[in-house]
Amino acid sequence: MLGCVIHDAGDLRVAELPVPVPGPREALVAVRYGGICGSDLHYWRHGGVGDFRLREPMVLGHEVVGTVVSYGAGATGPAPGTAVAVHPATPCGRCPECADGRTGVCRDTRYLGSAARFPHVQGGFAARVAVPAEQLRELPDGLGLRRAALAEPLAVAVHAVRRAGDVTGRHVLVTGAGPIGCLVVAAAKAAGAARVTVTDLLPEALRYAAVAGADTLVRADDPDDAGWPDEADAAVEASGGAAGLDTCLRHVRRGGVVVQLGMLPPGRSPFAGNLLVSREIELRGSFRFGAEFDDALHLLAARGEFDGLISRVVPVREAAAAFELAADRNRSCKVLLEF
Structure with missing residues (x-):
């Protein structure tokens, strides 16, 4: 399968990657769209985001939507073929922040496509991605995958x-x-x-x-x-x-x-x-989000003006051009990769 891997500042590669096999309590998702975020652009331009620096090759992407393919042992969720958005965060559930309900600032969270920890958490810019099944969110009625790709940044x-x-x-x-x-x-x-x-x-x-x-x-x-x-x-x-x-x-x-x-x-x-x-x-x-991800999906389902913020949908093979476009604010707002 094809995926977008960042190796260093300016070194973005569309590469053939092995298709993952969902492990225990994981779901395999066929990614349809992935939104290019400002943090993805920072990794591409500068090799890091704020104080988080690349130390190994990393699949980018945390704004991803698609359809359920299958589940690993012990995992349950929406039926295969169901359209879903992927919540990109897996909070630890044990730290004081999680106990206080502030999962967005969990001190030991795992976040798709993030170099905040090492080994890095590989992201979702790939044709298939295996994630904890609890991170899947079935799309509300009336919400298509294209607009749903805005769920993560809207939650922010x-x-x-x-x-x-x-x-x-x-x-x-x-x-x-x-x-x-x-x-x-x-x-x-x-x-x-x-x-x-x-x-x-x-x-x-x-x-x-x-x-x-x-x-x-x-x-x-x-x-x-x-x-x-x-x-x-x-x-x-x-x-x-x-x-x-x-x-x-x-x-x-x-x-x-x-x-x-x-x-x-x-x-x-x-x-x-x-x-x-x-x-x-x-x-x-303000850093990331928690339950606001679900609220964002319902807001997207209720309002159509969000479609006007999607400037372009670009095939993954043209990821280099998509990143150039997303980085040019004279020409774009939100750019999506299509897998």
């Missing part, structure tokens, strides 16, 4: 919005209109936000934010743009840049909440810390 966005607190009737600022930022827009609107303002440097990215439901679009490099909010109630930093965090801190109201969702560069990042003090702003991190 839903979790980030919840980290901001109750946004019902509130004004939310989002910095960064990449795929995650656009999904934060949709998640905030679905959670009842009255107004969502989005900033980005690129007009094409802002166009996708409008598709997601943004009310106000702001060019981040134009301080005179009339759309800049005086005081948003909450802000989600989705660009992964220190400048975006600075923007959030300066445009959220006194006593407001800023959620850092974008993965910042490795090492220390400067930020306007005095504003946290003088304005009593709450700065919260």
